[in-house]
Amino acid sequence: MNQKLEKIFNVEKIRSDFPILNQEVNGSPLIYFDNAASTQKPISVINSISNYYKNDHSNVHRGVHSLSIRATEQYEQSRRSIAQFVNASHDHEIILTKGSTESINLVANSITHQINTNDEIIITTMEHHSNIVPWQELCIRTGAKLKIAPINTNGEIDLDVLKQLINKRTRFISMVHISNTLGTINPIKEIIEMAKSVGAFTLIDGAQAAAHMDIDVQSLGCDFYVFSGHKLYGPTGIGVLYGKEECLNSLSPYQYGGEMILKVTFEETTYNELPHKFEAGTPNIAGAVGLRNAIDYLGNLNFDMALKHEMAIHDYALNQLLLIPNIEIIGTATNKSSIISFIIKDLHPHDIGTILNQKAVAVRTGHHCTMPLMDHYQIPGTIRSSFSFYNTIDEVDVMIEALDMAINMLS
Secondary structure, eight states, X not given: OOHXXXXXXXXXXXXXXXXXXXXXXXXXXXXXXXXXXXXXXXXXXXXXXXXXXXXXXXXXXXXXXXXXXXXXXXXXXXXXXXXXXXXXXXXXXXXXXXXXXXXXXXXXXXTGGGOOTTOEEEEETTOOGGGTHXXXXXHHHHOOEEEEEOBOTTSOBOXXXXXXXXXXXXXXXXXXXXXXXXXXXXXXXXXXXXXXXXXXEEEEEOTTTTTTSOXXXXXXXXXXXXXXXXXTTSOTTOEEEEEOHHHHHHSOOSSOSSSSEEEEOSSOEEEOOTTGGGOOSSOOHHHHHHHHHHHHHHHHSOHHHHHHHHHHHHHHHXXXXXXXXXXXXXXXXXSBOSEEEEEETTBOHHHHHHHHHHTTEEOEEEOTTOHHHHHHHTOSOEEEEEOOTTOOHHHHHHHHHHHHHHHHHHO
């Protein structure tokens, strides 16, 4: 790694912010290379959740007592911070959900009344199941057709085929910003322009992207953008749906109950305005507080240097992995994030992952909720190492040694 980069970006100081990293597993220091599944949490996020419950907890909105007022302010400040984080035009374009999966389901369910049998929905081969199944179900409900944009051998969307798929019947295009399995960074802005040319809605699954690149929804021009807190150094159970004001207003409510109403009688109900129209019931207030503090934490970093460090770790790991006999990298796109998926000939990923765990190296093995993508490559799964700015070169060296040991044991 570039020594100048190491000097500027003090990774050891960063690591001290993450208490979970200071532990041993099976007698060795934990090496956490499963960041695409979920990132670890800085102490500031952990403390913010604890402090909220110690000092400010109550239910939000409509309360006139001090605790409710303080809880409401914390919750709505989180919404404002998220709006700034993605550069939304308005705070009320931010809907707080349980995560990316619920955000996608919200849109796919709420847009049902706008889809008919002549319409087509486009997704890609590399999608996570949460960006496949909701659209399959929408097509079952409406009779619309689901079209799949293929990928090339490098794991990149075949833009020529995609252009041919997009036509006047295309009603919705939903795709991942960064593939959770391949690490491919898709040319989202270009694809959004294609969608606009035929008047199609666009939803971008940013679950992997939010922690690894700057997100500007106005610059992208997407109609909807989703991500999860727990992949952004925040807590589990909290996520975000961004939607353009006019797009959200065109959707039907997803769930019904408290908070999403203005008036209820036995004869009829009047729904609330944005964003509350889509936030039925008591929200995850502490999760929202934690997510805001995760965003604050990232804002206090030199984010550009953090991303450069992250990719330096990725590049070093890739070069070391390529020295291992019988290894195949799955996903070799030109424009990639800090994810490496690989297989080793005749060895099962789960066996490799189990032995790595004996050396305290945490990687993800399996299909990564992308079964159709595994079918495309004709493999059952991969070993996936995914890196964060708190990872180090020394940790990569330990992983390589553990891989050598695993291969020798299993061969």
